[in-house]
Amino acid sequence: MEKINLEELYNKGIKMHHITNTAYPLRPTSFMRxxxxxxxxxxxxxxxxxxxxxxxxxxxxxxxxxxxxxxxxxxxxxxxxxxxxxxxxxxxxxxxxxxxxxxxxxxxxxxxxxxxxxxxxxxxxxxxxxxxxxxxxxxxxxxxxxxxxxxxxxxxxxxxxxxxxxxxxxxxxxxxxxxxxxxxxxxxxxxxxxxxxxxxxxxxxxxxxxxxxxxxxxxxxxxxxxxxxxxxxxxxxxxxxxxxxxxxxxxxxxxxxxxxxxxxxxxxxxxxxxxxxxxxxxxxxxxxxxxxxxxxxxxxxxxxxxRVIEGLPYVGMGLGAQSFGYQYLAYNEGASTKTLKRYFEKIKKGQFPIQDIYPLPISEAIAKMVSVAFYFAFVDLDCFKKRFGVDFKEYFKDEIKFLLDRDLIEIKENKMIVTKKGMENVGGVIPMFYSKESKDELMKMDKMF
Ligand SMILES: C[S@@+](CC[C@H](N)C(=O)[O-])C[C@H]1O[C@@H](n2cnc3c(N)ncnc32)[C@H](O)[C@@H]1O
Ligand code: SF4
CATH class of the missing domain: 3.20.20.70 (Aldolase class I)
Known part of the structure; x- marks a missing residue:
């Protein structure tokens, strides 16, 4: 597999700063596979x-x-x-x-x-x-x-x-x-x-x-x-x-x-x-x-x-609601259309009113949890280990080195803390924790919307 150049990824993330935010994945179609x-x-x-x-x-x-x-x-x-x-x-x-x-x-x-x-x-x-x-x-x-x-x-x-x-x-x-x-x-x-x-x-x-x-x-x-x-x-x-x-x-x-x-x-x-x-x-x-x-x-x-600190799974109910289970992501009917029709139809048929549901590989579940952690500007490494059974510093070894070398993050006790400089360039920092597929997707994007 071709390795992504982290410097290029970082710069591309900053360029696309209106979309490289806590909302993961990048596009509604990103998880279609x-x-x-x-x-x-x-x-x-x-x-x-x-x-x-x-x-x-x-x-x-x-x-x-x-x-x-x-x-x-x-x-x-x-x-x-x-x-x-x-x-x-x-x-x-x-x-x-x-x-x-x-x-x-x-x-x-x-x-x-x-x-x-x-x-x-x-x-x-x-x-x-x-x-x-x-x-x-x-x-x-x-x-x-x-x-x-x-x-x-x-x-x-x-x-x-x-x-x-x-x-x-x-x-x-x-x-x-x-x-x-x-x-x-x-x-x-x-x-x-x-x-x-x-x-x-x-x-x-x-x-x-x-x-x-x-x-x-x-x-x-x-x-x-x-x-x-x-x-x-x-x-x-x-x-x-x-x-x-x-x-x-x-x-x-x-x-x-x-x-x-x-x-x-x-x-x-x-x-x-x-x-x-x-x-x-x-x-x-x-x-x-x-x-x-x-x-x-x-x-x-x-x-x-x-949800943000511990990655606690949640089920969302109602129009367009998002659920992030242990290892699946789902959006209810209405997430795209923002209308009630299909939500009502599915409920009438006795079906879960789900528009899209994706069992996720662990790399995507991790990317989803870490992206949202930027709401709080830190990742709790113990919570991460408990949630995914892997060591954060090992899993993102290269990315962490890249971010530490540029003073974009600090590791203190059990936390990865995003520095002021890191938060000002957060659009470049978040994609470091994307899955390989989403890193590739970002690199190929030429417009934000
Ligand atoms: C569901 S609304 C809050 C409750 C209520 N509907 C209201 O507007 O007072 C949640 C919050 O999301 C924020 N919000 C709405 N659209 C947004 C957007 N496009 N980007 C970022 N935040 C947004 C607003 O600050 C809004 O108060
Ligand atoms: S449309 Fe306005 S009032 Fe309704 S949820 Fe959005 S921000 Fe709140």
Missing amino acids: YKIKDELEISNLLKEDLANIDEMALYVHVPFCQSRCKFCEYAVVSGDDYNKKEEYVRALLKEIDMYKDVIGDKKILGFDLGGGTPTQLETDQIRRITEKLHENFNFVPGVEMSIETTPVIAARDYDKIKALYDMGYRRISMGIQTVNPILLKAFGREGNHSIYENAFKNIRKAGFKKINVDLMYGFLHQDLDDFKNTLEYAVKLNPEYITLYRNRYKGTKIASEAEGVSLDKVNKQYAEAHRFLNEQGFVAFFGKNTFSRLKDDYGTSDYLTK
């Missing part, structure tokens, strides 16, 4: 794969939004499909039932109800989903359930937010994205100070002690001062956590703007945010997205923290 289609084979794979584990996490996706924000990449439905909420909840409850035997009594260590916007559902619909999950699966005591809302709903519907708290949700997350009214208007998103302040008032009154706000950067028409304004405003709201999302352009309505956003610009925005948030008591390793002002708390939900 592993795909299986036969219904029986799929259900056998799910059973056999999950039989290897006794701990896991769950993710449930609720795709509804009033309208799609122009920057958004998620499986979101609005328009005609927006009126099919009850039909969706019924289908979702059936999917949850289909997993009852497959998951059995495995310990559930994390759960996120995400979207889209879960709080677009009626309170009773959210309750039915939450109760069904608890009825079917073995949530270990103390698992922190996390949910997403928009500020608009939190500001207008106190009763719903209170009901979420009463159902057991303890962490709540919502997007502010930017407080610049011109950008908000251009993205088709509602938001102003009175909405955000009322949202906070209601969420606090309901009892939540863990609030996260999402802010975004890397937009074409967003300069550094503009981003600083948003950061300053977000800090004044006094959330426990602030998560920064660099806009991923792939598949969004503003994809054509990506070319105008330089790596230098996003690096400066992140560096300034990191400096300012640390000064304000919101802590994170350089390069990490979620900043926390609580001690010994990463700020992410149990679901995400364990």
Whole structure:
């Protein structure tokens, strides 16, 4: 097999920085060679794969939004499909039932109800989903359930937010994205100070002690001062956590703007945010997205923290949801089309509503886990060994030497930590841990989108 020149790979990764991010694989078609289609084979794979584990996490996706924000990449439905909420909840409850035997009594260590916007559902619909999950699966005591809302709903519907708290949700997350009214208007998103302040008032009154706000950067028409304004405003709201999302352009309505956003610009925005948030008591390793002002708390939900650090397998249910089992990756129907039709059809036929499922060779499962670890800017080597049974430093011997020689990483105790320089060139660092096939694919790519 021809050996890849790591220097060339690194440079190519930096050049393609809008796509060499934590989302692996590179393209929706990258794993086609592993795909299986036969219904029986799929259900056998799910059973056999999950039989290897006794701990896991769950993710449930609720795709509804009033309208799609122009920057958004998620499986979101609005328009005609927006009126099919009850039909969706019924289908979702059936999917949850289909997993009852497959998951059995495995310990559930994390759960996120995400979207889209879960709080677009009626309170009773959210309750039915939450109760069904608890009825079917073995949530270990103390698992922190996390949910997403928009500020608009939190500001207008106190009763719903209170009901979420009463159902057991303890962490709540919502997007502010930017407080610049011109950008908000251009993205088709509602938001102003009175909405955000009322949202906070209601969420606090309901009892939540863990609030996260999402802010975004890397937009074409967003300069550094503009981003600083948003950061300053977000800090004044006094959330426990602030998560920064660099806009991923792939598949969004503003994809054509990506070319105008330089790596230098996003690096400066992140560096300034990191400096300012640390000064304000919101802590994170350089390069990490979620900043926390609580001690010994990463700020992410149990679901995400364990998924990223430990590589904890998870099953996703609902439209377009992703599952990463012990050694398979799957996307539910809707991941590509972002419509409900095929999801409903499969559920009606009593089939798992899976669009694509791939049993993965270990090199791909490793690449998937390590790519996502860059959310936190480190890889825990003990967790890696436990998850894959191989030694990280041995497995990536050449790549680690390359990165150490250029001060892009450090190895400290049981962690590979990405340095500041490494995070500023993270698009070049992540592909070092790709499979041979994905390294080749990246080298051959000439356009990002
Ligand atoms: C499911 S949404 C959050 C909940 C809610 N729908 C809202 O918008 O307030 C999760 C977060 O992903 C981020 N996001 C959306 N589109 C993105 C993109 N294209 N690239 C990176 N982050 C994105 C936003 O910050 C958003 O708040
Ligand atoms: S950012 Fe949130 S509200 Fe906007 S389309 Fe995406 S999921 Fe919906």
